[in-house]
Amino acid sequence: MLIGRDNERKILQDALTDEYSQFIAVYGRRRVGKTFLIRESYDYHFTFQFTGAAKIPARKQLARFRMALKEHGQTDMPPVFSNWIIAFSELKRFITLQPEGKKIIFLDELPWMDAPRSGFLSELESFWNGWASARKDIVFVVCGSATSWMVKKIIKNKGGLHNRLTHRIALKPFSLRLCEELMASRGIEMTRKQILNGYMIFGGVPYYWSLLQKGASLSQEVDRLIFSKEGDMYDEFSMLYAALFKKPEPYIKVISLLAGKKEGMTRLELIEEGGLEDNGKLTDLLNDLEWCGFIRGYSVIGKQTKDEIFQLIDHYTLFYYEYINGKRHGINFWQATEGTPRYYNWCGRAFERVCLCHTDQIKQKLGISGILTEEYAWRYIPKKKKEDEEPAVAKGKRKKEGCQVDLLIDRSDGIIDLCEMKYHEGKFTISESYQEDLNNRKNIFKEASKTQKAVHNIMVTTDGLAHNAYSKEIQNEVCLGDLFL
Numbered sequence: 001m002l003i004g005r006d007n008e009r010k011i012l013q014d015a016l017t018d019e020y021s022q023f024i025a026v027y028g029r030r031r032v033g034k035t036f037l038i039r040e041s042y043d044y045h046f047t048f049q050f051t052g053a054a055k056i057p058a059r060k061q062l063a064r065f066r067m068a069l070k071e072h073g074q075t076d077m078p079p080v081f082s083n084w085i086i087a088f089s090e091l092k093r094f095i096t097l098q099p100e101g102k103k104i105i106f107l108d109e110l111p112w113m114d115a116p117r118s119g120f121l122s123e124l125e126s127f128w129n130g131w132a133s134a135r136k137d138i139v140f141v142v143c144g145s146a147t148s149w150m151v152k153k154i155i156k157n158k159g160g161l162h163n164r165l166t167h168r169i170a171l172k173p174f175s176l177r178l179c180e181e182l183m184a185s186r187g188i189e190m191t192r193k194q195i196l197n198g199y200m201i202f203g204g205v206p207y208y209w210s211l212l213q214k215g216a217s218l219s220q221e222v223d224r225l226i227f228s229k230e231g232d233m234y235d236e237f238s239m240l241y242a243a244l245f246k247k248p249e250p251y252i253k254v255i256s257l258l259a260g261k262k263e264g265m266t267r268l269e270l271i272e273e274g275g276l277e278d279n280g281k282l283t284d285l286l287n288d289l290e291w292c293g294f295i296r297g298y299s300v301i302g303k304q305t306k307d308e309i310f311q312l313i314d315h316y317t318l319f320y321y322e323y324i325n326g327k328r329h330g331i332n333f334w335q336a337t338e339g340t341p342r343y344y345n346w347c348g349r350a351f352e353r354v355c356l357c358h359t360d361q362i363k364q365k366l367g368i369s370g371i372l373t374e375e376y377a378w379r380y381i382p383k384k385k386k387e388d389e390e391p392a393v394a395k396g397k398r399k400k401e402g403c404q405v406d407l408l409i410d411r412s413d414g415i416i417d418l419c420e421m422k423y424h425e426g427k428f429t430i431s432e433s434y435q436e437d438l439n440n441r442k443n444i445f446k447e448a449s450k451t452q453k454a455v456h457n458i459m460v461t462t463d464g465l466a467h468n469a470y471s472k473e474i475q476n477e478v479c480l481g482d483l484f485l
Helices: 006-014 034-041 058-071 084-096 120-130 147-155 176-185 192-202 206-210 218-227 236-244 249-259 267-274 280-291 315-323 333-337 341-356 359-366 432-449 480-484
Strands: 022-027 048-051 103-108 138-144 167-170 295-298 309-312 373-380 403-411 415-422 454-461 474-478
Touching: 006 022, 006 034, 006 167, 022 034, 022 147, 034 103, 034 138, 048 058, 048 084, 058 084, 084 103, 084 120, 138 147, 147 280, 176 192, 176 206, 176 480, 192 206, 192 218, 192 315, 192 341, 192 480, 218 333, 236 249, 236 315, 249 267, 249 280, 249 295, 249 309, 249 315, 267 280, 280 295, 295 373, 315 333, 315 341, 341 359, 341 403, 341 415, 359 403, 359 474, 359 480, 373 432, 403 432, 415 432, 415 474, 432 454
Parallel strands: 022 138, 022 167, 048 103, 103 138, 415 454, 454 474
Antiparallel strands: 295 309, 373 403, 403 415
16 A cells, blocks of 8 residues: 555656656655555566666676567577666567567666676666657656765766656655555554654664554564564665665765764864865765765855855764664664663653654644745854853853754744653653753854844644743744644
8 A cells, every 4th residue: 555655656657648758756765665656556467577686797698688578478598688778678579579568667766787898877878768768658667766866877977878867756754654555555553752762763664664564663673673693674774775775884984973972073073073075076976965865954044155065964864873883782772761761861862863854744744835044053162261161150141052953944924833852651751950051042143143134932742731830932932743734
């Protein structure tokens, strides 16, 4: 059963009734459901379908392509496909022998077909530009998990495929609401708090959620899938990055640096702490990780683009570095970990990341979906002055300390929302000291940013806000249920 993906499915299905041939690229991170979407949208009916195999030479890839044509009914072919010229020539001949009507050609895991010096990409260009695009009956769909390859070679191709795509579909992970729908469709009963807790580990990757079974708690399933040697996700980290990148080591190095910095790092900080070279390769690497959805590059309000901060946002990767990296625990580890101080510290950080993935839902709850907005983060690091080095501070004056806002919504209606996100069991109570911290942060922001807009403190909590004398200055609140909009 296909959950969500309404817009993406419509693009694929509308291609069948379009007057002209269509070239559609579907891309996204591993396990996000690209192949499933395409197969379900076309009810598993393809004129020709072929899936590339990872890390095999071109001659074996071509042999598999020939076998696929044979299985689809092609006859009288050369005994060996020695190059992609012959392979695509035979594909064209096969298509011309088919009955009238739209012909769906689906090439899955396209990046794996592009072996070094194989000439695959130039023949793909020739197939579309010189033949398929001149017809009116071809729906040509390509797909691949190696997102960086798909973006560079297909989406942003500067050669023969430049601007040749008719549609591109960037498949994103599920939202909380779609994860809830997926669990309901599988007959798995979960509260919204439990779905949130699962999202903080699995993110919105449908495949991970599809592994959950009935009759067990979420913590039992996490132990079974991740911490058991027989678990489906026991080796997921190494498999994930190896499937996306031909040489995953430099990517993992950057990921490991970012995993230790909740607030993220600038390019300069990455270079200095990681001993990286400041060149185009680093730019490509960061772009690749962002295209794959593992990191986000965000601007700090009031700063220049060159001061962009890179932050690790992939939920599973962050969970891996928190609890797994270099350590393998017993199969009941997660059940024993829940409820500990370390667990709740992790929940606080993980909940913030979930909120960053659901800014549209937060804006909907705030009633500003129709207002032009920009989302930022903001951090303040005070400069050291002589007086800061003095042991005593003048009475009645509070020393300025560093502070940070992970989600700041700059609105075109003259307001800036500073969103404070709190994971808490039960309603969250604002104390006198916490209210002082919020007001201090707001005042520092006003002074540092020189903004002329009204600044609102917004609370985003799991179980709601307990209203007392100290909560009056909170302008609006968002609860967990609102993230499921």
